[in-house]
Amino acid sequence: MNIGIVGLGLMGGSLGLDLYTHRQQTQDSNSPAFQPQSYRILGISRQQQTCEVAVERGVVDEASVDLSLMNQADIIFICTPIAAIAPTVAELIPYLQPHTILTDVGSVKKPIVDSCSALWPNFVGGHPMAGNTQTGIDAAQHHLFVDKPYVITPTANTSLESIKIVESIVDLLQAKIYHCQPEEHDRAVAWISHLPVIISGSLIAALKQEDNPDVALLAHYFASSGFRDTSRVGGGNPELGLMMAKYNREALLRSIKSYRQTLDKITTYIEQEDWETLDKQLNQNHSDRLKFHF
Incomplete structure (x- = not known):
C-alpha cells in the first residue's frame, strides 16, 4: 500500500x-x-x-x-x-x-x-x-x-x-x-472549537478597548494563566479562524447567538445583583464541565 x-x-x-x-x-x-x-x-x-x-x-x-x-x-x-x-x-x-x-x-x-x-x-x-x-x-x-x-x-x-x-x-x-454525519460534525465543532476561537479572539479585541492606558498596561503585566489559557485559541492562526467562520458559517452563527443569549442572562444577574442565581449558574457550569472527556 x-x-x-x-x-x-x-x-x-x-x-x-x-x-x-x-x-x-x-x-x-x-x-x-x-x-x-x-x-x-x-x-x-x-x-x-x-x-x-x-x-x-x-x-x-x-x-x-x-x-x-x-x-x-x-x-x-x-x-x-x-x-x-x-x-x-x-x-x-x-x-x-x-x-x-x-x-x-x-x-x-x-x-x-x-x-x-x-x-x-x-x-x-x-x-x-x-x-x-x-x-x-x-x-x-x-x-x-x-x-x-x-x-x-x-x-x-x-x-x-x-x-x-x-x-x-x-x-x-x-x-x-x-x-x-457531516452536518452533525459541523454543529458539534462549532460549539467546542469554532465558537471558542471567536470568543477568545473577542476577549483579546475587547481588552484593546480599555481607554485608560495605565490600566491597559497593568493588564498586560498582570496577565497570567487565566488570560493565557482563555486567549490561546483566539490568538492562533488567523487564516484557520477565518476559514472556520467562512466554511461553517451557519452552525457558527447559531452557536454565537445562543452564547450571546447566555451572556446577556449573566449580565442581567450582575446588573440586578442577583447573586443567588449567578451562584447557581456558576455551580452548574462547574458540574457540566466535568462531563467533558478531555
Whole structure:
C-alpha cells in the first residue's frame, strides 16, 4: 500500500512521522505484517525545501512538488488549509488510479464532503481533533493524534471498504475513531472549537478597548494563566479562524447567538445583583464541565 500526504505542515507532517515510525518499529520487532503496515509514504508540498526536510526527518519516503507522484498512491490524505482541499482534489484527479481513496483532515465537513464527493466519489471525510497553533514542517511532531478524537464523516454513498481502509490507518495513529454525519460534525465543532476561537479572539479585541492606558498596561503585566489559557485559541492562526467562520458559517452563527443569549442572562444577574442565581449558574457550569472527556 502507498499512502500519499498532500500538505506537509503540522497535520500532514505529524501523520507521516507516526506512520513512518510505526512501520519502522514493526519491521524492527519482526512482528507479523498485515496490509496497513506494508506501506510507503509519499508526500507533496509546494516548496522543494519542505520536501527535502520531510525526507530527512523521516516524515515520508519520497516527496515532490509535482502532483504526479500521487499516481502511485492507494490512499491520499489531503492536509491543506480548508479553502485548498476541494481545489487540490480537482488538481489530483488526472493522476489518480480508479481505486484511489481520498480523505482529508479539514475542521469543517459538510461543504468539503459535498464538493469533494462530487469531484471524486471515492472520498471519505475526516477530521483529527488534534493540533496546536504552530505551522509548517518544523511543527510536525510524534504522537500528535494519540488518544485524540478522529472523526470520520461518511455519507450514504461512501464506500464501506474505503472507510475500513481509512480506519485501519487511523488505528496506527492510536486515535479514537468516531463516526457521524457531516452536518452533525459541523454543529458539534462549532460549539467546542469554532465558537471558542471567536470568543477568545473577542476577549483579546475587547481588552484593546480599555481607554485608560495605565490600566491597559497593568493588564498586560498582570496577565497570567487565566488570560493565557482563555486567549490561546483566539490568538492562533488567523487564516484557520477565518476559514472556520467562512466554511461553517451557519452552525457558527447559531452557536454565537445562543452564547450571546447566555451572556446577556449573566449580565442581567450582575446588573440586578442577583447573586443567588449567578451562584447557581456558576455551580452548574462547574458540574457540566466535568462531563467533558478531555
